[in-house]
Amino acid sequence: MNANSKALIPVVQLSDHEQEVQRALQICNACRYCESFCAVFAAMTKRLEFNQADIHYLANLCHNCGACLHACQYAPPHEFGVNIPKAMAQVRLETYQEFATPQPLGRLYKSVGIPFVSALTLIFFFCMLAVVWYKGTDLFAGYQGNFYAIFPHNFLALLFGATFTVAIVLLGIGISKFWRQTSKVIHGKVEKPDLVQATQNVLTLKYLDGGHGKGCNEQDDRYTQIRRVFHHLTFYGFMLCFAATGVATLYHYFLDLHAPYPYLSLPVILGTLGGIGLVVGPAGLLYLNLKRHPLHGDREQKPVDRGFIFLLLIVSASGLALMAFRNTPYMALLLIFHLATVMTFFITMPFG
Ligand code: SF4
Numbered sequence: 001m002n003a004n005s006k007a008l009i010p011v012v013q014l015s016d017h018e019q020e021v022q023r024a025l026q027i028c029n030a031c032r033y034c035e036s037f038c039a040v041f042a043a044m045t046k047r048l049e050f051n052q053a054d055i056h057y058l059a060n061l062c063h064n065c066g067a068c069l070h071a072c073q074y075a076p077p078h079e080f081g082v083n084i085p086k087a088m089a090q091v092r093l094e095t096y097q098e099f100a101t102p103q104p105l106g107r108l109y110k111s112v113g114i115p116f117v118s119a120l121t122l123i124f125f126f127c128m129l130a131v132v133w134y135k136g137t138d139l140f141a142g143y144q145g146n147f148y149a150i151f152p153h154n155f156l157a158l159l160f161g162a163t164f165t166v167a168i169v170l171l172g173i174g175i176s177k178f179w180r181q182t183s184k185v186i187h188g189k190v191e192k193p194d195l196v197q198a199t200q201n202v203l204t205l206k207y208l209d210g211g212h213g214k215g216c217n218e219q220d221d222r223y224t225q226i227r228r229v230f231h232h233l234t235f236y237g238f239m240l241c242f243a244a245t246g247v248a249t250l251y252h253y254f255l256d257l258h259a260p261y262p263y264l265s266l267p268v269i270l271g272t273l274g275g276i277g278l279v280v281g282p283a284g285l286l287y288l289n290l291k292r293h294p295l296h297g298d299r300e301q302k303p304v305d306r307g308f309i310f311l312l313l314i315v316s317a318s319g320l321a322l323m324a325f326r327n328t329p330y331m332a333l334l335l336i337f338h339l340a341t342v343m344t345f346f347i348t349m350p351f352g
């Protein structure tokens with residue numbers, strides 16, 4: 001490389017979807033009607049032009065709430081055809097693919113739909129069934145809720161712990177690549193109040209309130225909080241299930257208390273409450289996804305959205321069924337199916 005080539009400014013060729021976001025945001029910047037709706041518009045007003053890092057950052061700030069589409073006087077069929085939620089969703093998919101680790105697997109983001117997760121779950125189910133059959137375990141004996149009579153505790157802890165750790169590391173690498181690129185657009189340091197504010201916004205899903213507190217749009221111009229409620233049930237249900245697993249691990253290793261735990265023990269109460277949230281939340285989100293206004297978001301991503309929600313639903317429904325029927329002869333089959341759904345969830349987590 002000679003001295004002249006070092007002086008050249010690198011040119012980043014924007015994709016068609018990135019150019020569409022750039023075009024739409026330039027119209028929004030002149031209009032600014034939606035300025036108070038969400039963080040996207042507040043951030044947008046700090047720019048007159050948008051480079052690739054700006055576009056990636058803004059696309060991932062958008063919650064696809066639909067409020068700006070329903071408010072927009074330039075939305076289709078207007079000739080300007082401004083559809084911010086759709087343009088942002090299309091760029092988001094590109095960022096998921098670009099920052100996926102390993103990157104070639106990013107194309108899975110387009111295929112992890114309901115058929116894919118169902119097939120993977122069945123593959124794991126039959127593999128585990130084959131292992132149990134090979135060991136000569138009686139599938140329908142009365143095990144009184146003792147899961148470890150089917151698979152030893154250490155085997156489960158090692159297999160699922162290792163898979164979950166790999167999934168979290170891959171996700172973490174993807175997030176750090178995204179952070180490195182988009183942090184170029186943030187001037188100054190991220191301060192403690194920023195982190196507190198961002199955490200509050202995440203935990204309350206502030207930007208699903210439409211900017212006026214009445215909620216976002218689903219099928220039409222009416223505002224509703226229902227999507228926020230279902231998201232909260234899903235998220236806090238997941239956290240309760242995670243807490244149940246953590247408490248059970250402490251009981252096992254530090255208090256020498258082993259499963260199965262009574263119905264009124266802390267791990268079972270946390271797991272049951274979390275499981276109910278994780279059934280009701282995803283079932284509601286799946287229903288809303290099927291009913292959403294056709295101009296919201298990117299139609300091509302609906303299969304992957306539905307695949308992920310469906311997977312959460314079968315993980316939690318099979319977990320609750322396992323808890324309810326753990327003292328019956330069907331416990332082993334339910335356990336194997338539940339473990340197959342959990343394994344599918346962990347494996348698709350960085351790409352789904
Ligand atoms: S989405 Fe439409 S109404 Fe809202 S700021 Fe952009 S151009 Fe204006």
Ligand code: SF4
Pocket residue numbers: 034037038039040041061062063064065066067068069084085088207
């Ligand atoms: S869809 Fe909602 S979150 Fe996304 S830019 Fe529009 S108002 Fe903001």
